[in-house]
Amino acid sequence: MAELDVLKNFQEQILQQEKFTPLKDSPHQKLIVVLKQHRFYKQLCIELYNAATTKAGKLKNPLTIVNPLDIVWKTNEPDELKFFSGVARFQNNATASKSAADIDALKAVIKNPLTLSFFYHNPELSKNVVAGSIVPVKVGWAVNDLQLFVNKKQDVYELSLEIKAGGTAYDLNDVEVKHDYFVLIKDNLYLLGKFDYVQVVQLFKQYKGGLIIHEAKYKEFHQETLSKLEDKINIYYTFIEAGTKEQIEHSEFNGLQERFVYLSGLDNYVLIEPVMKYGSADIPVLTKRQIFSVDKKGNSFAVKRNEDAENNFVALLLKQHPHFLEQLEFELPYFYLHKERFLDEDWFLNAFEEWESQGITVLGFNQLKGNKLNQHKAKITIRVSSGTNWFNTDINVRFGRKKASMKQLQASVRNKSKYVHLDDGTLGILPEEWIEKFSAYFNSGEVIPEGLITPKVNFAAVTELYQDAQLDEQVKHELSLYHQSFENFDSIQPVNIPAELNATLREYQKHGLNWLNFLDDNNFGGVLADDMGLGKSIQVIAFILLQRAKRTHNTSLIVVPTSLIFNWVAEIEKFASSIKVLIVDGSNRAKDVKQFHKYEVVLISYGILVNAITHISQYVFNYVFVDESQNIKNIDSQRYQAVRLLQSRNKIAVTGTPIENNVFDLYAQLSFACPGLLGSKQYFRDIYSIPIDKFKYTKRAVELQQKVAPFILRRTKKQVATELPEKTEMTLYCPIGEEQRKVYDTYEKEFREFISAETNDEIAKSSMHVLRGLTRLRQICNSPVLIEEERSFGGGSAKIEMLMEQIESKSDDHKILVFSQFVTMLDLIKKELIARDISYEYLTGSTQDREAVVNNFQNNKTVRVFLISLKTGGTGLNLTEADYVYLVDPWWNPAVENQAIDRSYRIGQDKHVVAVRLICPDTIEEKILKLQDVKRDLSEDLIKTDSAVFKALKKEDLLSLVS
Known part of the structure; x- marks a missing residue:
């Protein structure tokens, strides 16, 4: 039984239904509002009751009190929510203090959105709220007008107050004030609609016969009290009449009124007070303040305010922010906004602009705390x-x-x-x-x-x-x-070939000359970027000759790598011997710039230019040509900074590989030739370089190509030199032997462990160690003898063996170029050639007479092989006698290898050229080839070149090379 009792009790507690309190009246009960006086504290209380009703609809006991906070959750209507909140504020009101919030709460109650019945409790009938102690009452809308009359009688002033309700004015003495907030008029309760009204009524209730002020005290009373009260209620001075036309005309008020907006701060708010200036009187437009003056005879008169102008002023402000309209209900002398809303530039700038256009003066903006904004658009x-x-x-x-x-x-x-x-x-x-x-x-x-x-x-x-x-x-x-x-760029006006040119230009070279002349006519520079071997120098020489007919001052500077000085001298002598050339060497010639005008061409190397730029930059040339302009690709380099200091009417960059490493190479050369075309370096890096190099952003690449197209002339051999024989490129794999592999694996393991232990930042800081490690592995692929620690290595070199087989089989019928980055490798090959009695030439950085060495290979039929350092002979040489090119060790950047191959594969070549790369499989060299393929697309997208780009290697790249 005990268990059954527990279960029954559990069910009764859990399953019992909550008593329902309806929001609307039902046939047998209704929700009512009861106004009463607190039993102990005499303050106004408002309570909700559920009242039972008879069939006739009359109330009957019991009346059950309802907590408004229990039923507020049953509605989502804003007015109903405010109603219940207002009732809750006064449900058990025991405080004597009053505030403007009380009026807001009472307004929400008397709005009565649920149309409930209101009752007034009469404690004389019963101290408790029962059906017999409450009487129906009509609660009227709020009293929104008090009228204070000031009458003068002999030596006193009488003040009487009237309340205006339901369109009728009542003397305060004729109405009953209920609970301070209401007045009872003919069984109707009217709410005093403003807190100021509550205070004024309380004051005058103390003086039932009206307030009497003696004449001696009136002036002070008016200044301290009445003038301030004018902002709150209507005050009628019956003894002062409106000014006559004559009085107004002879007063300070006979003119246009000025409009002001006074701004001030209040906590986190900005107060916006519209003020109309009547003469010397500043009248807040949102108040009821009156204007009085005295004429010459000492008679007081009232000045009527310009209601139309003031209403238009207020209407202007009301349109400027939606919050202002609802703030009118509070009858404050100002509008207000939170400082953040006020200082929102989408608001205050437009507001100030409209005020300014309307001739309204704004004061106080700069004095707002924490504000530094300028108010003008x-x-x-x-x-x-x-x-x-x-x-x-x-x-x-x-x-x-x-x-x-x-x-x-x-x-x-x-x-x-x-x-x-x-x-x-x-x-x-x-x-x-x-x-x-x-x-x-x-x-x-x-x-x-x-x-x-x-x-x-x-x-x-x-x-x-x-x-x-x-x-x-x-x-x-x-x-x-x-x-x-530039829209008709393909139909550039052709020019006559200078008669002094001792050569026949090909069609594409004629177009190059026309292009240079077109840029010259527009005072624009450019980049002549034809493929290596297509005769850029002859186009420049022809253009210099063309300048003779266009310019009286025709001294041009040509800046070249040291190794190409003799090439330019020979080319000028061959094709335009009438051009007078000055070579600026290491002597004091660089300082004697005054002599430059005697020459048509001044030739200088990059190195001499950097050292002598202080002097060279003083002279203004007709043109500056920078040959192999990839040498100035680094904008932080001394070479770049030196050429940017050169003065000339125009500038041309000349290069076969405008992009070697990344897009920024192009910026450096064009900022020299066409200053300003590509903007600042930071702009170019952000808009083009990073998006193209790092993110492969095709759209940016296309934009850049279109932007630079008129100023870069780039033709490849395939496009313009169809008479050139085909070039064949191939790879020969040279498997390394057991002893060589053992040495390689040892160093590779050491390098891999070093890289694995480092972060990307540490690798960047240890670039010299990284480079040394990579170089060692590449040297071992050539021959372990190339590194210091393995000089005693007695094993063979797979590459040398393969190369010797190739040379011995081809040297009788072909001339051969052999390129290596490592001079020590060339020395090993040289020993093998000597041992096999094969004649050769040898060109490295230490070679004294480059011209003699080149001429001997080109013209001496017995010399079959040319050993060349990649760094020294990769550019500027014309070696068309050779038709086989061997690249002993692959270079990171295929552009460098292409330069080497093009020593043979160029204009003047009438044989089939074969380029052979020697690669050791399963080594870093094979990985380099793959890396080249991955990096090959960049410059082709931009300016149609076969150059490749090699970017800084990250940790994962390095590990992939030795994995």
Whole structure:
């Protein structure tokens, strides 16, 4: 039984139904509102009751009190939620203090969204709330108007208060005040709709016959009390009449009223007070303050406020923010916004602009605590005019009377900030779209104090960035001409070949000459980037001759690697012997720049230029040609910095491999030849270099190709030299023997363990150790003898054995070039050639007479083999007698290998060229070949070259080489 009792008790507690309190009346009960006085504290209390009803609908006992917080959850309607909250505030109200929040709560209650019946408890009938002690009462809408009348009688002033309710005015003495908040008029309760009204009514209730002020005290009373009370209620001074036309005309109030917006801070809010200035009187528009004056006779008169102007003023503010309309209900003398909302530039800048356009004066903005913003919208004007080689952009940015300097604008754009620090300490706000525009402007040219200068070579950017209305007529005309010329780029006007040129130019070389002349006509530089062996030098020589007819000052500087000085001298002598050449060598000739005008060509090496740049940069050349311009690809190098200091009317970069390592190689050369075309180095790195090199972003590569296309002329052998024989490239694998493999494996293991133990950052810091380790492995592939520790190695070299077999089988009928990075490897090969009595030539960095060595190989039929250091002979040599090229050791960058092959495979070659790479399988060399294939696409995408790119190796790359 006990268990059954427990179970029954459990079910009763868990399964019992909660008593339902309806929000609406039901046939047998209704929800009512009872207003009463607290039993002990005499304060207003409001309670909800569930009351039983008779069939006739009359109340009957019992009345059950309802907690409004228990039923507030049954509604989602905002007005109903406020109603229950208001009841809850007064349900057990025991506090004597009152506040404006009480009025808000009572307004929510008397709004009565549920249309409940209101009752008033009469404690004389019963101290308890029962059906017989409550009487129905009508609760009217709030009293929203008090009228205070000031009458003058002899030497006293009488003050009486009237309450206006239901459209009728009642003397305060004729109504009953209930619980301080309500007045009872003919069985209707009216709420005093403002907290100020509650206070005023309480004051006047103390003086049932009205308030009497003696004349002697009236002036002080008016200043200290009545004038302030005018902001809250209507006060009628019956003894003062409205000013006559004559009184107004002879007073300070006979003129237009000024409008002001006074701003002030209150905690985290900004108060916005509209004020109308009548003469010397500042009248808050949202108050009922009156204006009085005295005429010349000492008679007081009232000045009527301009209601139409004030209403229009308020209407203007109400349109500016949705919160202002609901704030009117509180009858405050100001509107208000949270500081964050106020200082939202999407709001306050528009508000200030409208105030300013309406002639409204704003005071107090700069005094707001923590505010440094400038209240004026940015006024931006742009004007582009034409200079000699530049487009000049005048940029005027003003915030009110403050103008932003170019330095200030540039700092903001660089920091990607919309705030501009102005000289007065305020922060002007740039619109978001102008931050992007200014960034594009600054990237297209050079910032100067007055504005911006954009090189005319960047004319396409000017057309793209600026609106037509911002360009003056001369700029529009020039841009039109540039676009016409460059859109018809394939139909460049041909020029006559200079008669002094002792050569017949091929068609593509004629086009190259036309292209150089086209750039010259427009004062633009460029990059002549034809494939190696296509005769770039003869095109330059022809162009120098062409300048004779166009320029009186025709001294040009040609900067070349030291190894190519004799090549240029020989080419000029061969094709244009009339050109007078000065070679600037290590003597004092570099200092004697005044003698340069006597020569048509000044030849100088990169090394001499760097040492003598202080003197060379003083002379203004007609042209500066930089040959093998990949030598200036590093913008931090002394070579690059030196050529950028050179002065000339124009500049041309000449190279067969414009990109060797990455896209930034192109930036360095074009920033020399076409300054300003590609923007700043940071801009180029962010917009092109990183997206293309790191992320293979095709869209950026296409954009860059289109941008540089008119200024880079690049033709490959396949495109223009169809008479060239085919070139065959092949790989010969040379398996290494047991002894050589043992040495290789030992060093590979040591290197792999070193790399595995390092992080990428540590590897970057240990680049010399990494390079040494890689180089050792490559040397061992050639021959272990090449490294110091293995000089006593007695085993053979698989490569030397394979190479000797190849040379012995081909040297009778073919001339052969052998390239190696390692001079010590060339020395080992040289020993084998001597042992086999095979004649050879030998070219390394220590060779004294390069020209004699080259001529002997080219012209001496008995010399069958040419041993060449890759670094020394990879560029600038014309070795068309050879038709076999052996690359003993693969190089990281295939562009370097292509340069070596092109010593033979070039214009003038009439034989089939075979290029052979010697590779040891299962070694680092095989991995290098794979790495070359992975890295080969970059420059082909940009400027159609066969060059390859080798980037910095990361840890995973290094491990893959020795895995």
